[in-house]
Amino acid sequence: MNQDSVINLLPYSAVTGQRALTLALEIAYVAPRINGVLLSGERGTGKSTTVRAFSYMLHSRLPVTIPINATEDRVVGGWKVEDLMRGEAIEQKGLIEEAHDAGGMLYIDEVNLLDDHIVNILLDVTANGILEVQREGRAFRRQVRISLVGTMNPEEGGLRPQLLDRFGLMVTVRTEPENRREVLKQVLRFDKACATPDAPPAWLRDLRKQDAARRESLNQAKRRLPDSEPVLDLCVDLTAELKCDGHRGALVLAQAAQACAALNGHREITRDDIRAVAQLALQHRIPGASSAGDGSYWGDAENAVVDRILG
């Protein structure tokens, strides 16, 4: 598929419902140091569709994607095969470098099906921020900054705790019965538009304009992140009360609240901003979450703690 041929991609502005999913993606973009989003949820909930649409809305291209059957040379880089077979050694960047060059987002669809040795590579790179290659006659070391975005269906198994921890935010995606009708309408409408690709209808052009407007507002939010210092204590208290492992939870919570405030146009981070992102930042860090592999351990008890700490 030509990267420019996007008639088959539903525009981001056409995504119906799934507010937590879109919020997480937007937060991760506005505050890239959060280091990515894991979307875990039921089949047929539009996870992959939304991620692709989001990437296209931001960068006018599909995300750099690691498919589950990728070989190591394509992940870390290797040689261009056609040129090699003609006797010329021309390096070919791997997907990690491509993602770094394209803004940082590295997308893995069905991340829980990824081969173990590829997972090990990603764990190493995301932990150290360094891509070091010593293979096939290539030797180099490069600093890279990537943000993993993964989608998965937990029915097919969970993630290793180390990989789960690499995702800054996690969303448990569920079917929204109240939106089924609208989803149906949108998709059928879109199917019809795809059937006549040479004449996109007016509503589709309008959605693309809305996408452009959304991109601009996200970029503005990126430029006006409020100071997170005033809410650090609250974030630490919340993560301590929820018995989250390590300090990363508090850090991500603060960064996510910062981004949420910017998206809402707040000059300062409010308690509601923290409340809005608490589950996204912490649900895969509370005790027991990693044993499930999909982090889905957030419930009424955790919400009660949030309410108690934030008031």
Added chain:
Amino acid sequence: MSMPTPALEAFLRALAVAAIHPGLHSVLLFDADKDELDVAEVCLRTFLETFLEEPIEAFTLGPYHHEQELWGDGLEGRGFSNGGGLLVTPEGAPLRVVVIRDLSVLGVDAARACIQLMDSPIAHLERHGRQLSFTPRILWLAGCARDAVGEVSAHLLDRFALRLHPPGWCADPRERLRGSLRGVPLKPDPALVHRVKRDVGRVRVCLRAGAEHTPPPAPSVFDCILGAIGTAPSEGSRRQLSLARLAVGLARLEQAQLARRHVVEAVELLGFGAAGAPARPSPARKGAASVLSDGGGVLQDPLEEGGAAAPSGVLGAHDPQEVFERLRRAALGALAEEVNDLYQGAQQVFPVASLPGTSAPEAPIPLDADHVFPEDKAPVRRQYAALRVATSERSRFRGPIIGTRVTDRMDEVALIPTLMAASLYQAFRRQRSTRPEAEGVILLKSDLRAWRRGQTAERLLIVVLDVTACHDSVEALEPFLRRAYVDRAAVRVISVGALGGENELRARAVATRGVLDPDLARALDQAPGQATPLAHGLYLALRAVREHCHHGRGSMNRVEIVVLTDGLGNVPLAASLSGRISGPVAGEGIEDALVVAGELSRLKSTESFLIPAPLVRAPDVLRTLADALGVADPPALQGEAR
């Protein structure tokens, strides 16, 4: 030899819709045999070629296809014919019909490929230097026995947009048999195929002319679709979408606006065979007015047309509610409404709103979800995380081949993959070689490849079940069996004191492939006998551990032994081994059991657990046994029995 016509027409229309709607390019046929799959494949290719006006390729995806074949290895055009990959469809590639004869035995590589490609607008190939993003141009056609859906990943099943049931064989099985013996293939009526093909051609012309400017569907259509399929929260939107797309396709075939009757027809097509009767084409589609007569109030019973026996009736002579019930059972809600319209202004003969059992006055009969989506209720018979490729150090020489990997060990080199890897660099290396004229392949260590093998069981669960004391307590094994399922462990059940068998003085061992093996359930469900050869049972466990872990290339690296007993073995080990009891037995059975338990506790990589019987007559004996086994967390025992 041809299939029954009414059922066939419905089936062909469904296949035609699959051909013209890209959102329905994944068709699952339940309980279809080879001939029916062949017919479906031929029809799909015919309709696709008519719609796209281009040749269509087809191939069968088998349980033996692995990654290299499916995705290619970058060597196309270098003497390797399938170097491009069977499932890779770059721009300009012809559309492919991929047939999977039995979804339940599809290999893990192929299943993972299906997940990536089905219902996805884009696929990515990142392998061995090749980088390609492409729109999958594949129409999938799979067969699966309804009874086997529990063996298929639900994630994979959900990807199939259209589920159909073949129309069934011709009525006379003898004719079918004669046809098979003569080698006469099953084939549909050519006139019917031609008719449907003509409709497909019209759709193509209409779409190309941009002539499909139909207004959006009415809200009642969406009510129909949402009402037809259960709205359980966990089902996502795919099922409603598939139903909607099928209805849209049916409307396109008629070149009509999408209406409720198309939804009704789609429901009939999906729910086909639910009651074991062939589907009937909706009379509404043939023009309801033709069914309704005028004057005299005589009405032909629409059920009579091509369907099960239903005598024609006189509307006025029958209780209107009774007639309406028959219309409802025939999923003819639309017809009922049209009949209402005819009597408009007069009394409503069929008060649609008062239909018993309908949730909304305009909703069709809900389809039989259990019939269309049997995986929702089918017992799970698939591996845990079935789509994961599990490999390990221990399985480097065992297990099925699922791909290749780099190696630096000469004892596991796979010759062909190594040569193929080396071939990429030959031109480059010869340019830089001091002897470029030398014959042969220039091979470096970095070219070495080994086979990557799927995981074989690395964990073993041994259950020593004292049937005389615990035959009703096997539910206590649940946590161990669950762990064994997740770990894909092999399970061995050693029955102590089971009734029957070759010799009741001996324990019996049953080796199973895992928790899903039906032999496991049988081994855990045995009647108690007279003897309790506990020592022999533990001895068999000892032998099993040594066999799997310590001999030769033992593949197991961890063993769990779970003993369910009251500790009162009454058969000495010597008696079990010889098969005879030579004299009175005192406590030798218990003493021998303790000795063997001690041997078990000294084995490496082994952990033992003891589950006490519901009735423990000698707690001290059981505690001593737990100590001998080296149980880390001995169970709390009840007091003496009454």
